[in-house]
Amino acid sequence: MKLMFLTDRIWGRSAYSKVLKSLSMRLTRDHEVSAVPMGNALKGIPFMSPLNIMGANVYGCGNDPFCEDVAYEYYDKLNADLLITIKEPWNFNTVPKLALNYVPMAIIDHTPLSPHLISRVDTAFKVIAVSRFGQRELKANKIDSTYIPHGLEPHYECLWDQKDECAKTWYLDPDAFKIGIVAMNRARKMIPRMFRAIRVFIDNNPDIKVQVMFWGSIQGTAMDYKPHGVGDTGASLIKEIVDLDLAETIQWSDEATIAEGIPERLPTMGWDMVTLYNSFDVLLHITGGEGFGLPLIEAQRCGVPVITTDYAAGPENVGIGLTVPYHDYVVVNSVGTRYALADIDATADALAKIANADKDKLARKGVRFTERYRWDNIMEKHMNPFL
Structure with missing residues (x-):
């Protein structure tokens, strides 16, 4: 054909x-x-x-x-x-x-x-x-x-005995509880809401050292075109990070690297998506709604549990991890689509459960679950x- x-x-x-x-x-x-x-x-x-x-x-x-x-x-x-x-x-x-x-x-x-x-x-x-x-x-x-x-693709895999090395590659502490966020800075992704949930989790668990890697644009940009009035604008996240007292907790890359992207897998240990996912202890993805949610299955293939909103397509792609409820929604475009607002306290509780879970057991389940997505x-x- x-x-x-x-x-x-x-x-x-x-x-x-x-x-x-x-x-x-x-x-x-x-x-x-x-x-x-x-x-x-x-x-x-x-x-x-x-x-x-x-x-x-x-x-x-x-x-x-x-x-x-x-x-x-x-x-x-x-x-x-x-x-x-x-x-x-x-x-x-x-x-x-x-x-x-x-x-x-x-x-x-x-x-x-x-x-x-x-x-x-x-x-x-x-x-x-x-x-x-x-x-x-x-x-x-x-x-x-x-x-x-x-x-x-087959190059997404759990690097079982190299997790600490992956963390160090991304300047993360292997002994910290490492929360990853992989998302475009768009209104639908609800990134400020993720930051607020992290703040609650830290306040509720002062004995846990937390580091956050945000892989996305920290500045945010508006779409340079708005087809049929549909807009999905990103916001500057700096003020939110400062106001939530997370400046020493969250790290991010420069805008040029985010815009260009990084390889999915390099021949040796380096800055690639597989190493990035393997550096996390959990992927936080409580967006307003996912049509599929590719980061969810990429992370689980690397043995990383995920947290997502119990809305749209996200939940069906959770093999290891948790879904959190929502009790309200917002409309952020002219088409009138509803995007969920994940419960912040429930998200903080979900982070605590994963922080205290058996990492190796979750990783094995995640690899098995994602076999269907090869x-x-x-x-x-x-x-x-x-x-």
Whole structure:
């Protein structure tokens, strides 16, 4: 088949870049894969003059940040069988209306589904749900879908006897209780709420030495485009850290490194995502809602328990760790999607439980749980039958 993807750049570090890269490496064995990168990532390339990157033919983008101004022309010229988008469906305005085999990977991170999102998937040729939660929400709105989750590459692993070395690589104390946060600085991620929960945990457990590694932008930036009025703005976190008296507890990287990203795995011990996850004792991820939550399974594959909000797709991806309840929600975009506010005291209690748990036992369970998310398993059980 001829498969055309609209998503983030295949050479990038985002979750969607990772998904495209992993799919492309496997799909190109039996299919012809093309990709058009979003976010104006490859401008100036002549039309129909692709670059071959990781087995995929990557074409130049248009002026629209989601490539909707060139999507149909590429689809037609390539004689593509499917146009697969890996992005929140509400970002698209014209593609769902075109006469083509449009297949959205529906990233569903809220309930009830907003009418805006429904209108972007109810005209699709087929719909892929990346979570069981999303599949249920779509079914409730009479939209059929096929479950195909995101996955993990083999280089994600638990470095059993190198945990202390991993911590030292990231300037963390091996004897401290190390809380990791891996998230973009966006309103939906509720990072200030995570900091508040950490403050409560520290106050409740003064005998535990705590260190926090925040892997995300500390300054926060606004999106440089707001499709259909949807905004998800990040905030400067410095004042929150200072006001909560966490300046000596939380550490973060420079903005350039965060923007560029780091490799998933280096040949030797160094700054990569596998070493980062292995330096944690817990991943704190009490966001407002996850369409999948890739950091959750990446951390558990590295033997690290997780804490997430009991809302949207996050809970189904918790094999080791805890979910915390929410009692209220906020609406932070013009689409009107509801994002949960995780209970701060319950989060602090969850941190205390994990701080006193058997780390090795949790790690073994986490590795077993995430076996189902290995990309080769996902291709065999889900993607190949779908195609």
